[in-house]
Amino acid sequence: MPLNMRFRFSPTKDGLVKVLGPLETDIMQIIWQDERSTVKKVHRKLSQQRDIAYTTVMTTMSRLAEKGVLNRHREGLAYVYTPAITEDDFVTMVVQQVLDGLLDDYSETAIDYMVDYLARRNPSELRRLQKALQARVSS
Numbered sequence: 001m002p003l004n005m006r007f008r009f010s011p012t013k014d015g016l017v018k019v020l021g022p023l024e025t026d027i028m029q030i031i032w033q034d035e036r037s038t039v040k041k042v043h044r045k046l047s048q049q050r051d052i053a054y055t056t057v058m059t060t061m062s063r064l065a066e067k068g069v070l071n072r073h074r075e076g077l078a079y080v081y082t083p084a085i086t087e088d089d090f091v092t093m094v095v096q097q098v099l100d101g102l103l104d105d106y107s108e109t110a111i112d113y114m115v116d117y118l119a120r121r122n123p124s125e126l127r128r129l130q131k132a133l134q135a136r137v138s139s
Contacts, residue, residue: 009097009098027060036081
């Protein structure tokens with residue numbers, strides 16, 4: 001998993017748009033689903049949902065390759081893009097980066113909030129956390 005990827009985190013956005021822009025997220029969803037694609041194929045799929053310029057898709061896919069999320073290689077006249085990281089690994093990396101940043105700078109506040117949040121919103125996950133902590137302490 002590439003660890004040098006850096007992204008902005010926008011906590012008020014939904015899903016992967018928290019770290020990728022809306023267009024980047026839509027492109028990555030297509031690439032993760034198809035496994036390999038060209039700008040032309042991605043543009044065709046996106047054009048079914050919105051009016052978007054081919055060059056906008058091309059530029060965005062090039063930037064995703066520069067960020068290390070996509071691989072690209074030339075086949076004939078076109079670049080073929082493949083995911084450089086699976087969606088699950090990408091989500092794991094983002095969660096790790098966000099939590100590392102919070103815990104490095106605000107450990108006590110982050111932990112207190114996480115426990116309070118789970119107690120209010122998801123008690124079963126709080127019990128899972130408690131079991132995980134007990135397992136770590138006893139090993």
